[in-house]
Amino acid sequence: MNDYQSVYLALSAILFGVGVLGVISRKDAIVVFLCxxxxxxxxxxxxVAFARANQSAEGLFMVMCIMAVAGAEAAIGLxxxxxxxxxxGTINIDKFNLLKW
Amino acid sequence: xxxxxxxxxGGAALACALLVILSKNTVHSALWMVxxxxxxxxxxxxxxxxxxxxxxxxxxxxxxxMFIIYAIMxxxxxxAAETDFRxxxxxxxxxxxxxxxxxxxxxGLGLSPTALKGGMGKIAMAxxxxxxxxxxxxxxxxxxxxxxxxxxxxxxxxxxxFLARKD
Numbered sequence: 001m002n003d004y005q006s007v008y009l010a011l012s013a014i015l016f017g018v019g020v021l022g023v024i025s026r027k028d029a030i031v032v033f034l035c036x037x038x039x040x041x042x043x044x045x046x047x048v049a050f051a052r053a054n055q056s057a058e059g060l061f062m063v064m065c066i067m068a069v070a071g072a073e074a075a076i077g078l079x080x081x082x083x084x085x086x087x088x089g090t091i092n093i094d095k096f097n098l099l100k101w
Numbered sequence: 102x103x104x105x106x107x108x109x110x111g112g113a114a115l116a117c118a119l120l121v122i123l124s125k126n127t128v129h130s131a132l133w134m135v136x137x138x139x140x141x142x143x144x145x146x147x148x149x150x151x152x153x154x155x156x157x158x159x160x161x162x163x164x165x166x167m168f169i170i171y172a173i174m175x176x177x178x179x180x181a182a183e184t185d186f187r188x189x190x191x192x193x194x195x196x197x198x199x200x201x202x203x204x205x206x207x208x209g210l211g212l213s214p215t216a217l218k219g220g221m222g223k224i225a226m227a228x229x230x231x232x233x234x235x236x237x238x239x240x241x242x243x244x245x246x247x248x249x250x251x252x253x254x255x256x257x258x259x260x261x262x263f264l265a266r267k268d
Contacts, residue, residue, distance in 0.1 A: 004107055008148070011111040015118055022122035024194040030127050030173060034134045037165070038118050041141050044157075048148045052229060057238035060230065061246070063153055064239075067160050068250045072257030074165045078172040079264035085176050 008049035015042035029081055029091040033074075040070050107147055114140035127178050131170050138162040150230035 015038060022035030044063045051059025081091050088095055117137035124130045142157040228234055239247050 004104060007104070007107055007111070008144070011107075011115070011144075014115060018115065018118040018122065020198060024192075024198055026122060028127055028130075028178075030169065030176075030178075031122065031130050034121050034130055034169070037134060037161075038121060038137060041114075041137065041161070044153075045141060045144060048145055048150050048153060052148050052150070055229060057234050058242075060150060060153060060235050061238050061243045064156065064235075065246060065250055067156060068254060071160065071165055072253050074168050075257045075261040076264070078168065079261040081172065082175060082265050091176060091178070 005049055005053050009046060012042045012046040012049070015039075015045070027092050027094055029084075029093050029096075032093060033077055033081075036073075037070060040066055103147065107144065110140050110143045110147065114144065127173055128170065131166060131173060134169075135162050135166045138166065148230070152230060152232040152235055 019035045019037075019039035019042060022038065023032050026032055026035065044066055047059040047063050047066070051057070051063075084096060085091055114137050117133045117140060120133040121130045121137065124133060138157060138161040142154045142162070145151075145154040145157055
């Protein structure tokens with residue numbers, strides 16, 4: 001029943017850690033965005049592993065919701081990056097310190 | 102045998118994730134992210150979730166990553182400077198991360214294992230992950246969340262068009 005559950009959970013935790021490491025260390029906004037996607041993928045893996053362990057469809061539904069949220073986030077986030085690039089000519093996140101021009 | 106496959110795919114996912122954060126070129130990061138998504142898709146197959154594996158490949162590796170690469174092409178970026186991980190780790194962000202992990206641990210300790218055991222309907226192992234079971238869940242118990250997701254996606258598209266239009 002619980003075959004290799006801990007392997008999946010350990011992999012999920014390590015992938016999440018890699019994503020967090022990227023978010024706090026990289027300055028490029030798009031790479032930070034990709035690291036957020038890595039974290040979402042890690043959480044998806046944990047959800048599916050738990051869903052199989054519990055024989056439940058709820059985790060699978062949650063993964064689909066997370067995918068939809070990731071798509072919405074990609075649309076809004078990249079629109080914001082394009083806007084900021086037009087205003088400032090860079091997408092270095094250290095340069096973004098204004099909410100309004 | 103299954104363990105070998107899990108280790109290979111997990112190692113591929115981990116290596117791709119590390120290459121995402123170590124590549125100097127943003128386009129290379131995005132392409133390694135596609136590899137990470139594909140490796141996760143294979144792991145979903147190992148977890149008996151065929152439908153989610155297909156969704157992972159189509160939605161993540163196909164749609165979202167294509168979208169990100171398209172945005173990178175619009176932005177005309179130069180190769181980033183070398184990132185010094187040792188220097189950039191110990192800044193204010195590190196403190197925030199530390200507090201976040203403390204809060205996460207407190208949350209994990211607060212949620213006892215009994216609190217996590219809800220009334221979950223058991224489904225047969227052979228059928229787990231098949232699309233008719235997921236559809237049955239979505240359109241019976243999860244219908245409200247499903248409709249809200251559609252509203253969210255519409256709002257995201259309208260917001261993205263509003264933000265990115267030239268004024």
